[in-house]
Amino acid sequence: MGWEEVRAEVLSRIRSRLWAPGALIPGEEALAQEFGVARVTVNRALTELARAGLVERKRKAGTRVAALPIRRATFDIPVIRADVQARGQAYDVRLLREEITRPPLAVAAALGWPISGGEARGAMLGLETLHLADGRPFAHEIRWLNLAVLPDPRPDFARVSANEWLVAHVPFQGGDIAFEALAAGEEVGRAMGLDPATPVFVTERCTWGAEGPVTWVRLTHAPGYRLKTVI
Amino acid sequence: MGWEEVRAEVLSRIRSRLWAPGALIPGEEALAQEFGVARVTVNRALTELARAGLVERKRKAGTRVAALPIRRATFDIPVIRADVQARGQAYDVRLLREEITRPPLAVAAALGWPISGGEARGAMLGLETLHLADGRPFAHEIRWLNLAVLPDPRPDFARVSANEWLVAHVPFQGGDIAFEALAAGEEVGRAMGLDPATPVFVTERCTWGAEGPVTWVRLTHAPGYRLKTVI
DNA sequence: TAGTGGTCTAGACCACCTC
DNA sequence: AGGTGGTCTAGACCACTAT
Numbered sequence A, B: 001m002g003w004e005e006v007r008a009e010v011l012s013r014i015r016s017r018l019w020a021p022g023a024l025i026p027g028e029e030a031l032a033q034e035f036g037v038a039r040v041t042v043n044r045a046l047t048e049l050a051r052a053g054l055v056e057r058k059r060k061a062g063t064r065v066a067a068l069p070i071r072r073a074t075f076d077i078p079v080i081r082a083d084v085q086a087r088g089q090a091y092d093v094r095l096l097r098e099e100i101t102r103p104p105l106a107v108a109a110a111l112g113w114p115i116s117g118g119e120a121r122g123a124m125l126g127l128e129t130l131h132l133a134d135g136r137p138f139a140h141e142i143r144w145l146n147l148a149v150l151p152d153p154r155p156d157f158a159r160v161s162a163n164e165w166l167v168a169h170v171p172f173q174g175g176d177i178a179f180e181a182l183a184a185g186e187e188v189g190r191a192m193g194l195d196p197a198t199p200v201f202v203t204e205r206c207t208w209g210a211e212g213p214v215t216w217v218r219l220t221h222a223p224g225y226r227l228k229t230v231i
Numbered sequence C: 001t002a003g004t005g006g007t008c009t010a011g012a013c014c015a016c017c018t019c
Numbered sequence D: 001a002g003g004t005g006g007t008c009t010a011g012a013c014c015a016c017t018a019t
Helices: A003-015 A027-035 A039-051 A079-086 A105-111 A164-171 A185-190 B003-015 B028-035 B039-051 B080-086 B105-111 B162-169 B186-192
Strands: A055-058 A062-065 A072-076 A091-101 A124-135 A135-144 A175-184 A199-207 A212-222 A226-229 B055-058 B062-065 B072-076 B090-100 B126-131 B136-145 B174-183 B199-209 B212-219 B226-230
Touching: A003 A027, A003 A039, A003 A079, A027 B174, A072 A226, A072 B055, A072 B212, A079 A091, A079 A124, A079 A135, A105 A199, A105 A212, A105 B162, A135 A164, A135 A185, A135 A226, A135 B072, A164 A212, A199 A226, A212 B055, B028 B039, B028 B062, B039 B055, B080 B090, B080 B136, B105 B199, B105 B212, B126 B186, B136 B162, B136 B186
Parallel strands: none
Antiparallel strands: A055 A062, A072 B072, A091 A124, A124 A135, A135 A212, A175 A199, A175 B199, A175 B226, A199 A212, A199 B174, A226 B174, B055 B062, B090 B126, B126 B136, B136 B212, B174 B199, B199 B212
16 A cells, blocks of 8 residues: 555545544554555645645644635646747747846835835836747737846847746746736737737736845736646 | 754855756755755755745655746735624625525536536525625625535525635535636626726635535725735 | 654665767 | 656654644
């Protein structure tokens, strides 16, 4: 009996409500004995179930079936070029704007970028990019980059996607991502050839490295875009 | 040196490009020796990195740094009541419609429900629900339930949220989930008090159990909704 | 303080895959 | 066919925390 079988057995007991939500299940030692495996094997199985959100584990308190067995899903953050090519379409990028200036307040706030009044606020590299699939607008990208992470001279972002350059060259530690539905608006609508009122799927991402903010990105996807995953 | 330290060290070598994207890194045995730990400890660390999408592991071929270090994010599928209450708002539900009839073709197709012509297609339980936060529309839910998973008599879904009843009573094995941005439309707009053209964030979920389809849900979130997670 | 989960080790066998 | 990762075991110690 391997750890996957142990996990399956425990899972089935949870689903059959033999171990109901909120209930305490036997300790690792007891389960190991019952299943005839080493304790580490049970530990591995329960750790996986805990990661999936089906049980909650606490030292001394033991393992409980989650009161509300929340489902946890994982998805890969799309890399646009790969995404387009996976659909069998031709990928192309067009750099619409590139300038060094101070970012909007909302961007600075999200990144924790100094926003103290007037001149004190630092400049960032602002990029506006249109991603094309088979020549048609696929996504519109607004990005602000911390100049400190860029070499001098900086990469030619008209030729290299900023995202791909970053993942390959800038170590980063974490960030956050948010999804929402918005109207395209004037600026993006014009760039993508959409009515400003068109509902669009928007992804916003902040990334930090060891030495502070790296980049802020807002991706507006063309109508029809669906983010899918398996649970 | 524990497995987390090993993971951190390997991660730092990847980020510093000492081990560049696509490169083969030393085997577990070699790393274990270098770090002065057991091979299992290295294994644990590398397994975690593989799960995060930073390295790719294959037997015999060894471990490689991912060519395009895809970021993988995980998020908890929101449980509406918990979601609302976590915002410090009062939660309430209103059941707008409950009927046993044949689901729309799109729903049947998504679930793999028999759609052979006319009478042959089976009926499901259709629910339309409005979730309220502090008395204001928070989300609109359209749900189709496989009658075979329900007891007789069936639960009073005017009092118990279908979602919460399901997670507590119906074993399920998997499903998929998709997010998109749409216009609210006539029906949902009326229920939520929105202009039909309002962009809304929509979640669609299919769930299967051991004995076939369990449920199909379409959640329309009120404007301003953001799905957030950390990467 | 005592009990539970978290982790480590050394050795072993196995499954898979590339060579 | 051989090398690599995947897993198992038995025993041990540690860390956290409920009591």
